[in-house]
Amino acid sequence: MLGRMEGKYDVVVIGGGPAGMGAALGARDSGSERVLILDREPDPGGILLQCIHSGFGLHYFKEELTGPEYAERFLENVIDQEVDLLSNSYVSGISYDSSGSKGVHVMNEKYGLSTVETKSVVLSMGCRERTRGAIRIPGTRPSGIITAGLAQKFVNMKGVLPGKRVAILGSGDIGLIMARRLVLEGCEVVGVFEIMPYSNGLTRNVVQCLEDFEIPLHLSTTVAYIHGKDRVEKITVAPVDEKLKPDMNRAWDIPCDTLLLSIGLIPENELSQSLGIKLDLLTGGPQVNSTLETSMPGVFTCGNVLHVHDLVDFVTRESLLAGQFAGEWAQGVRRPNDNIRLLPGNNVHYCVPHSLSPEREHTIYMRCQKPMKPCRLHIGDLKQKKLRFVVPAEMIMVKVKPELLEKFRGDTLRIDILPAEEKTD
Ligand SMILES: Cc1cc2nc3c(=O)[nH]c(=O)nc-3n(C[C@H](O)[C@H](O)[C@H](O)COP(=O)(O)OP(=O)(O)OC[C@H]3O[C@@H](n4cnc5c(N)ncnc54)[C@H](O)[C@@H]3O)c2cc1C
Numbered sequence: 001m002l003g004r005m006e007g008k009y010d011v012v013v014i015g016g017g018p019a020g021m022g023a024a025l026g027a028r029d030s031g032s033e034r035v036l037i038l039d040r041e042p043d044p045g046g047i048l049l050q051c052i053h054s055g056f057g058l059h060y061f062k063e064e065l066t067g068p069e070y071a072e073r074f075l076e077n078v079i080d081q082e083v084d085l086l087s088n089s090y091v092s093g094i095s096y097d098s099s100g101s102k103g104v105h106v107m108n109e110k111y112g113l114s115t116v117e118t119k120s121v122v123l124s125m126g127c128r129e130r131t132r133g134a135i136r137i138p139g140t141r142p143s144g145i146i147t148a149g150l151a152q153k154f155v156n157m158k159g160v161l162p163g164k165r166v167a168i169l170g171s172g173d174i175g176l177i178m179a180r181r182l183v184l185e186g187c188e189v190v191g192v193f194e195i196m197p198y199s200n201g202l203t204r205n206v207v208q209c210l211e212d213f214e215i216p217l218h219l220s221t222t223v224a225y226i227h228g229k230d231r232v233e234k235i236t237v238a239p240v241d242e243k244l245k246p247d248m249n250r251a252w253d254i255p256c257d258t259l260l261l262s263i264g265l266i267p268e269n270e271l272s273q274s275l276g277i278k279l280d281l282l283t284g285g286p287q288v289n290s291t292l293e294t295s296m297p298g299v300f301t302c303g304n305v306l307h308v309h310d311l312v313d314f315v316t317r318e319s320l321l322a323g324q325f326a327g328e329w330a331q332g333v334r335r336p337n338d339n340i341r342l343l344p345g346n347n348v349h350y351c352v353p354h355s356l357s358p359e360r361e362h363t364i365y366m367r368c369q370k371p372m373k374p375c376r377l378h379i380g381d382l383k384q385k386k387l388r389f390v391v392p393a394e395m396i397m398v399k400v401k402p403e404l405l406e407k408f409r410g411d412t413l414r415i416d417i418l419p420a421e422e423k424t425d
Helices: 018-029 046-050 067-080 148-158 173-184 203-213 270-274 312-330 402-408
Strands: 009-014 035-038 054-056 084-086 089-096 102-108 112-123 127-129 145-147 165-169 188-193 221-227 234-239 252-255 258-261 265-267 299-301 340-344 348-352 362-368 375-379 383-387 396-400 412-419
Touching (some): 018 312, 035 112, 046 148, 089 270, 112 312, 127 148, 145 148, 148 258, 165 173, 173 188, 173 203, 173 258, 299 312, 362 412, 375 396
Parallel strands (some): 009 035, 035 084, 112 299, 145 258, 340 412
Antiparallel strands (some): 221 234, 234 252, 362 396, 375 383
């Protein structure tokens, strides 16, 4: 029931975005009776609520939905499954005792500051955007510099435009989607500037959001200076060399009143850190075993707080699994420890989970470091998969069968992405 929290729980899920709702449903599927979702916002749905464009659910539902439609489908299930859900509830910490029982500390207007007792926890707090401070753009500090996701919230949920003449730094998906959105709302988008020689967004977004609207994408180019006293007046942009250093001799000025930043997302990991959970420096999220359990027994994780996903459909798949395992844990099921460590090799930026067990089939999620085409994914010497192309913006997934893993028991399994013609050693 919405707006309810009562007694002790089997599983408490922190964050009511698609990951949190998927995890709660997975926990109910596993047979856990008492499941609670806590979310700090007034409505569940997470980032999906501000994504009013279509493009969600193509893999999971085989149809194209908007973000709120996708969220609605899960919310209906969550209510049907009698999961308790409490919004306007900020989780400030988690404590645990020697028996393994956990206390989730939550602030809510109705319940005040309280502690909910639970057997297992799923962390699904999503991620947040990098701001100007993260990349230290030189210049003055006028108003008119905001992250693309915040601009999306202003436009789609509050009906407020961030400015009239807009430049966008970074070609992540949120920036691309906002470029189109702002043009449709009557703004002039002067260009998207990307420091890397390739776009950091999905190919479909480059085509549908920039090319279809004739918005220029300047690759290997960055914003080198911001000008303006009270409000942004112009930016200086410059091409970069191979060390990503701006070449000021070839720089030019662009008048604009707004600069949107779409320069990356960071898992929202304050809670994980305060618990002393081991993090992966490459994903920014927790290290997890093949049941998506963190280094803290009984604390599981999924969605963007684990690693930043491009498609919500994959968030759903991952979170149903995390919830399933968290639910089993609450019922006393302890899976054997994983005994195969995964190692990202050539052109593999990271892989999740961090270890595998030969007892089950697994899906490994990974991202490459740089674009390559055509290429081959090598899972040790177990399996090869031909890929037409890989780009850092698009997650790669591969399934591995348990019988293949047997010979790697107690060992390391290295994953490489190599040009199609090269062979592994
Ligand atoms: C602009 C944009 C466009 C996108 N476009 C697409 C698309 O076209 N197609 C597609 O498939 N995917 C798209 N995605 C990706 C998809 O929306 C995300 O991958 C997905 O929403 C991540 O789900 P999540 O539950 O992990 O995180 P979120 O949706 O961010 O949910 C996290 C929730 O946790 C809550 N929370 C955080 N900390 C706390 C706390 N301490 N206490 C209580 N609650 C807390 C937050 O309030 C939030 O509700 C897009 C994403 C963005 C940002």
